[in-house]
Amino acid sequence: MISARGIKKQFGDLQVLKGIDLDINSGEVVSIVGPSGAGKTTLLQILGTLDKPNAGDVIINNTSIRDLSEKELAQFRNENIGFVFQFHQLLPEFNAIENITLPALIAGKNKAKSEEKARYLLSFLQLNNRETHKPAELSGGEKQRVAIARALINNPAVVFADEPTGSLDSQNQEELHKLFFQLRDEFKQTFVIVTHDLHLAHLSDREIKMKDGFVL
Template sequence: MIDIKGITKSFGSLQVLKGIDLHIDKGEVVSIVGPSGAGKTTLLQIMGTLDKPDSGAISVDGVDVMRLSSNKLSDFRNQHIGFVFQFHQLLPEFTALENIMIPAYIGGKGTAEAKKRALELLDFMGLADRANHKPNELSGGEKQRVAVARALVNNPAVVFADEPSGSLDSKNKAELHQLFFDLRDKFGQTFVIVTHDEHLASITDRTIHIVDGQIKL
């Protein structure tokens, strides 16, 4: 599913990633942990094609993403990759349903198809009755579940999540963590999650430890 080899990344004189080799299988729920500044988010952004490494190779869902042009890379990201961030990043002027539909529109889907998929996901999330509510009318847990639904609307092969439960209380954290496994079981996605949450890391299929820009075995 994901193969990265020899990934390095520096910002000025600071080398953040120092030769990362990693393979993640289809359908795995993997956590990436480590101290602040270890390179976790940088690695996640490179795997998610939001940033480019200085050197190394990356294959996602069988595609050598380093060889794609900028436009083709954007299309690939829209169709094959989903993202969940710590602070949901929902657009405040749109309803929950509309927020979920946006990536589908970007991917060229028609309104009927996008709406059907978005409503299916809202129902799975237990949010069918919140479809027409705007973000300021939703709780923190509801907003994050809408963000997860948005990440899934194009049925991506992999979902990257950066501290997805970092802003939630313990009850909503537990519900969100369980949701990742429920979604994997229903839709077959791979999940790669950067987290400081020890409980989430403990229940994932595999935990990858990064220290000083390297994977600690």
Template sequence: MITARGIKKQFGDLQVLKGIDLDIRQGEVVSIVGPSGAGKTTLLQILGTLDKPNAGEVSVNNIAIQQLSEKELSRFRNANIGFVFQFHQLLPEFNAVENIILPALIAGKNKAKSEEKARSLLAFLNLHDRETHKPAELSGGEKQRVAIARALINDPAVVFADEPTGSLDSQNQEELHKLFFKLRDEFKQTFVIVTHDLHLAHRSDREIKMKDGYIE
């Protein structure tokens, strides 16, 4: 599903990743854990095609990422990868459905069908009564579930999540933990999650522990 070999990344004189080899299987829920500065988010961004390594190779669904042009990479990312961030990244002027369908519209999909699918995802996430609510009218947990629906709208093969529970209270954290596994079982996606939340990490299928730019 995801293969990384010899991944190195540096920013100026600071070497953040020092040679990462990694395999993630389809349908796994994998957590990447470690202290601040270990390189977790940098690795997630490279695996998710948001950044490029200085050395090494990444393939997702048997596609060699480094061989794609920028335009091909954008299309591949939109069709195959979903992202969930700590602070939701929802557009404040759009309601829940409008935020969710943005990746589908970028992919050139039919707007009416995309809105129908967005409503279906909201219903699955117990947000059927929040379709027309804008982010300012949603709780933190509701915003994060809208962000997850947006990540799922194009049926991605893999969802990358960067500290998805970091801004949530304990009750919403627990609900989100359960939701990741429910989504995996329902939609068969792979989830790769960077987290300091050890409760979430321990519940994952596998923990990947990082320290000082290496996998321990």
């Protein structure tokens, strides 16, 4: 489902990724773990097409990312990839429904049908009473669930999550751990998660361990 070959990335004189080869299967929940500075987030951004490697290629669903123009890449990302970030990245002036439907509207999908899908996702995530609430009116755990619904709105093949439990208390962390597996079972997505949370990592189908720019 995802194949990375020979991924190298450097910033100035700093070589962050030093030749990464990995494969991730469809429907897997995979955690990327390792000490700070190992290159985890850089690898996630490259796998998620948010950044480009200096060398190597990423293939997602038989599509070579290297061969796509910027316009094609933006469309591919919108149609195939969802993102969940540590600090939600919700737009403060929009309510939950509006935040969730934004990627669908960018993709040119019907507004009414997109809102219907957003309500279904909120119901699945047990937030159906928060449809019109803005981010400032939501708890940390609720914001993260809205962010997850936004990541799922276009039925992506893969969801990338960067430290998704990092800003949550222990109770919300545990609930989010369970939620990722419920989502995988319900929607059949692949999840790739960068985390320092060893509990979440150990629950994953597989851990990818990194150190000093290499996969161990």
